[in-house]
Amino acid sequence: MKHLFIISLLLVFAFQNKGLSQVKKAKHVILIGFDGLGSYAFPKAEMPNLKKLMEGGSYSLEARTVLPSSSAVNWASMLMGAGPTAHGFTEWGSKTPEIPPYEVTKYGIFPSIFSLIRDQNPKAKTAAIFSWGGIGPLVEKDAIDVVYNGETEDLCLDRAIEVIKEGETTFMFLHLSEPDGVGHNIGHDTPEYYEELKTVDSKIKQIVDAVASAGLTEETIIMLSSDHGGVGKGHGGKSLEEIYIPWIISGPGVKTNHQINDLIMTYDTGATIAWILGLDVPQSWRGKPVGDSFDSY
Incomplete structure (x- = not known):
């Protein structure tokens, strides 16, 4: 009887950790952030590579x-x-906090996914590659192995592909400035905006192809999101066109062709990455992993 009880406990433990073991296949996480990519545009957008990722x-x-x-x-x-x-x-x-942060790490700002990785897994390599200089003050540079502020999106994309092909980076954040520039200069929901989305889509293909050519597809999770959408030539307001953003995740242990109906806030992104990488999160974090995106959670 005692042996049966122990076996039952082991089976329960194995079942509960099935999803965790699946996600642990992911040795690499790539977060791609497209500035100003509003969800409102998806029904009209010609983005076959993005939709394939979805x-x-x-x-x-x-x-x-x-x-x-x-x-x-x-x-x-x-x-x-x-x-x-x-x-x-x-x-x-914002280049410095306008409100005193609840806590500050030894790297000088509120804890981010970068400092969590550095402090809990010092051997892990990370990268932050961005085309907008405003990202610089938001990342803990001393906690990151590769920090690259490229003058153009193409330079950033080239650097990101180099990092991917090296095959050593646990987490990479790639920020690209478009389609935000077109949104500001010409307007959201315009023919020019949708034309720019074709270029955005081609960049997604280059990242996916780089992962495949490096032989890393089966151990890489790719995430894609944005900071905001837009209305007219601006953003910052409270309309759904401005606050609805895409949230996409693909890779080992992730459900396929699955629409998530749970509420997702943008700060859940960091928490999801931390869960994938098996990291403890600080009490000050309010995000939670988007568990419905995984086969088991």
Whole structure:
């Protein structure tokens, strides 16, 4: 009887950890952030590579930004697992916190996914590659192996592909500035905006192809999201066109062709990455892993 009880416990433990073992196949996580990519555009957008990523994974087109629906505050929230009243970055171009952060790491700002990785897995390599200089103040540079602020999107993409092909980086964040530039200069929901989305889609293909050519597809999770959408030539407001952003995840252990109906906030992104990599999160984080995107959670 005692032996049966022990066997039952082992079976329960194995069942509960089935999903965790599947996700642990992922040795690499790539987070691609497209500035100003609003979910409102997806029904009209000609983006076969993006839609293939969605079909091969889990997705929501109703993930939400924090307010204001602007850049720095939302990129910070995405990477820091909490909202602006916790991390302190509250504006479009915040370079220093306007609100004193709840806590500050030894790297000088509120804890992000980068410091979690560095402190809990010092041998893991990370990269932050970005085309907008406003990302710089939001990342803990001393906790990151590769920090690259490229002058153009193409340079950033080339550097990201180099990092992927090296096959050593556990987590990479790639920020690209479009389609935000077109949104500001010409307008959201315009023919020019949708034309730019074709270029955005080609960049997704280059990243996916780089992962495949490096032989890393079976051990890499690719995530894709944005900081905000837009209306007219702007953003920052409270309309759904501004606050609804895509949230897409694909890779080992992830449900396929699955639409996530749970509420996703942008700060859940950092928490999901931490869960995939088996990291403990600080008490100050408010994000939680998007468990419905995994085969078992």
